[in-house]
Amino acid sequence: MKLFGRLFWSHLLASVVASACILIGVGLISPIFYNQHIDRLVGTSPENRVLRESLSQGHRRIMLLAFAASLPVALTLAAGTAYLEARRVVTAIKKLEEGGRALAGGHYDKRLELRGNDELAAIAQHFNALAESLATTEKERSALIATVAHELHTPLSALQGYTEAFAENLLPLETVTAALNRELEAMRRVTNDLLLVSRIEARGLELQLERCDSHALLVDACDRFLMLFEEKDIRLTLDALENLPPVYADYSRLLQVLSNLLSNALRYTPSGGRVVLGGRAHEETVRFWVSDSGPGIAAEHQKRIFDRFYRIDPARSRREDGSGIGLTVAKGLVEAMGGHIGLESGAGCGSTFFFTCTRFGATLS
Numbered sequence: 001m002k003l004f005g006r007l008f009w010s011h012l013l014a015s016v017v018a019s020a021c022i023l024i025g026v027g028l029i030s031p032i033f034y035n036q037h038i039d040r041l042v043g044t045s046p047e048n049r050v051l052r053e054s055l056s057q058g059h060r061r062i063m064l065l066a067f068a069a070s071l072p073v074a075l076t077l078a079a080g081t082a083y084l085e086a087r088r089v090v091t092a093i094k095k096l097e098e099g100g101r102a103l104a105g106g107h108y109d110k111r112l113e114l115r116g117n118d119e120l121a122a123i124a125q126h127f128n129a130l131a132e133s134l135a136t137t138e139k140e141r142s143a144l145i146a147t148v149a150h151e152l153h154t155p156l157s158a159l160q161g162y163t164e165a166f167a168e169n170l171l172p173l174e175t176v177t178a179a180l181n182r183e184l185e186a187m188r189r190v191t192n193d194l195l196l197v198s199r200i201e202a203r204g205l206e207l208q209l210e211r212c213d214s215h216a217l218l219v220d221a222c223d224r225f226l227m228l229f230e231e232k233d234i235r236l237t238l239d240a241l242e243n244l245p246p247v248y249a250d251y252s253r254l255l256q257v258l259s260n261l262l263s264n265a266l267r268y269t270p271s272g273g274r275v276v277l278g279g280r281a282h283e284e285t286v287r288f289w290v291s292d293s294g295p296g297i298a299a300e301h302q303k304r305i306f307d308r309f310y311r312i313d314p315a316r317s318r319r320e321d322g323s324g325i326g327l328t329v330a331k332g333l334v335e336a337m338g339g340h341i342g343l344e345s346g347a348g349c350g351s352t353f354f355f356t357c358t359r360f361g362a363t364l365s
């Protein structure tokens with residue numbers, strides 16, 4: 001039997017059962033009350049017994065007749081309300097079913113209009129919220145495909161240009177080889193970073209969480225970049241105490257985060273500038289930062305700076321070998337380790353990128 005039939009007949013059955021109960025009540029229980037009333041009216045002497053019995057039976061007959069007369073009206077009304085209620089529920093379920101089918105078919109613009117305050121209206125609201133977030137995800141997916149295609153298009157065009165120039169003997173082999181290697185390296189960086197971001201987002205990244213020496217980590221990061229900063233005449237200094245508390249993290253991933261922030265500081269700070277790599281204990285965490293005297297980042301860019309491929313100056317970022325997802329990777333890694341990443345900056349006053357990491361031991365308490 002279909003849902004409508006089940007709901008209709010179950011409503012009606014409930015009304016019939018209720019009517020039967022009333023009938024039993026009228027037949028068996030009500031005489032107890034009206035017999036007392038008759039006793040008070042005509043007295044309880046034995047000579048009035050026949051009168052009492054006749055009054056009692058008359059009463060009973062009238063009540064049963066009244067019940068029988070009202071039964072068709074009551075059952076008709078019960079059938080009417082059962083029909084309306086069953087239709088209301090089935091219509092709502094049909095709308096949900098249609099909506100579900102539309103979503104399954106990729107029509108994420110489908111919305112349900114169900115009024116009321118009951119559970120069905122609540123399901124419709126959840127359905128609409130789900131459709132909304134699927135539509136947003138779909139839009140982001142399309143935008144990402146377009147951006148990735150654009151990102152790969154730039155080095156591919158360059159590769160094509162160099163090979164054509166080589167074929168027409170316009171450039172020597174060494175120049176072409178160096179250019180091809182540079183472009184291939186740029187593509188490799190973009191694809192590696194993208195793969196890493198997708199693994200982080202799919203929670204498929206395996207982390208080796210363990211006790212990490214915070215000071216040793218900062219020294220390690222500093223050592224890796226010292227020469228590069230010196231070459232560009234930028235002063236790199238370390239601002240951290242040797243007894244900086246250890247953190248509970250994946251050492252190599254932390255180093256990767258610091259490397260991404262230091263590469264950016266190296267890229268965007270002009271020669272003669274300063275960069276500070278620091279760490280301080282802060283409540284249950286250790287706060288690390290990379291602060292530079294570069295151009296800074298204006299407030300309107302700060303909200304989107306951690307988005308994939310968001311660049312303030314795309315030409316400059318590409319020129320300086322930026323993949324455009326260094327900060328997205330850093331954010332994903334920090335958050336995967338339970339921390340928080342942020343930026344304090346303003347146009348013309350340098351940038352400080354910071355992130356937090358749980359102190360070792362804080363996780364155990």
Ligand code: ADP
Pocket residue numbers: 264265268269292294295296297305310311312313317318321322323324325326327328351
């Ligand atoms: P990219 O590989 O382009 O550097 P990122 O994700 O690392 O990509 O950074 C995104 C953008 O943020 C950069 O293109 C740059 O415009 C800006 N940016 C990042 N770090 C700094 C910084 N230290 N100073 C100024 N701008 C920065």
